[in-house]
Amino acid sequence: MNSETKPRGTTSVVSTRSVCGAPCWVSLTSRDLPATENFYEAVLGWTWRTAKLGDHFRIALADGVPVAGIAGVATLWQMAVAWTPYFAVADADAAASRARERGGTVAVGPLSFPPGRAALLADRHGATFGIWEGELFTDWEAWRRAAPAFVRLHTRDAFDAAIFYGEVLEWASGKPGCCEVRYEANEVVLRSQGDVVARITSGALEAAPDPTIRPHWQVHFSVSDVAACVEAAQHHGGTVLTQGPHEAVLRDPDGAQFTITSDREP
Template identity: 45%
Template sequence: MGSDGTTAEVRCVAAVPCWVSLMAHDLDVAKAFYGPLLGWEFEPGPDRFGPYVHAVTGGEAVAGLGAASGGWGMPVAWTSYFGTESADAAADAVRERGATLAVGPLSFDAGRVAFAADPAGAVFGIWEGPLGRARRLDLLGAPVWIELRTPDPFAAALFYGEVFRWDGRDPERFEVRWEHDRVVLRAEGHSVAALAREQAGGPAGLPPHWEVSFAVEDTDAALIRAEELGGTALGPAFDSPYGRVARLQDREGGRFAVISAKP
């Protein structure tokens, strides 16, 4: 058991998005929505910055949910974290490339973290923690696909590639390729994240952002269940090269997606 009381493993994987975290207004409301929808159980997580829990499925911690204290008024949102061997080096690289380092790096039980925005304004996290292997992609409830929606994916790939040192990594474990009109990151033989073109204020009406997709058995059923739990569908479910997707909004306005694997 970790020092924060958790028993499930939390994995930091260098150079790719490997953790996601939601900052909610009301943690109980978030747990009541996401728990039944994604089959999550909850364990206590590090609470240095306010109430925080780990979402657990299949014995693995797959996401964090927190609520900031002190009248925090920012919109509810999911943040994707890139793993790194050095949060300080990554933070320096963010500054050197003209992007915004908003917070940190800060130390806490699970390592060191920082929050930044890329040159187009997409927010992301930086996490230096105990390095591990990428999680299974057949794990229901896990964030199995994370995609940057941005006007210029090639410029974004150059930025993230320099910050997280994509060049020169072991090609047996890490690869960057062009696939299905996206810059795709592959870890240990599996596509895990991508950078795709979308003009700001596009179909989703959002600025550049990282979209988190959680694995479900049946996307259409999950869309219906989300609405029953008080969430909102942001359009009909649709088929993508990576599975059937539905974009959703939770009870407090946090946006995310669910995806079921292609048969």
């Protein structure tokens, strides 16, 4: 759980059918919900509200806009701690079937979570992602401006991955609201309503210094001061994996990896 950029003040996008194929939400699994809340409040300035799903779930707010879901169920449900992007689809059951047909895995769902349906999938190289059908948690344009700058898939073969996701999520299908896909500077670039919302990057992941790295989606959050966020992360139990003047890759105290960037347009 998306072609020109619409001016502010135009009609809000409220359905996944209007932004089909674009990232529309991000979620995090956690072992310790209070510690997770404290960390992201310190690093990204988020505030919190209780989600309708129960005491184990929270909605993160940036300047009052819902931007992410946090689920304190990693231990309870024996799930990995990780950030997961959700992509908008017109029909979750059909998208899950297309993923299976193309070598992907359906780990959970599709399940009904009013006002929509969700499923957790993995592509044929093991990268985990979600799909969401139905009403969005908030206006899509407001969500895009408030938190995630974009998401990036690190995988072995960007072209092969683009075929898989393009067919599953109906990218470049010609349907109303579908995403545009182009190959630029050795990356696959996904645009929705004129904005870059995702990138797919090839790489020899098995040769990475960290042997635990495998194909995965990385969520990039836009921040105004990368250095200050890095300092806050270290002070609150996080780990800095890489740091540059405009971007840093961090792990929260639970081990979930994410990127902060000062570049709104990747």
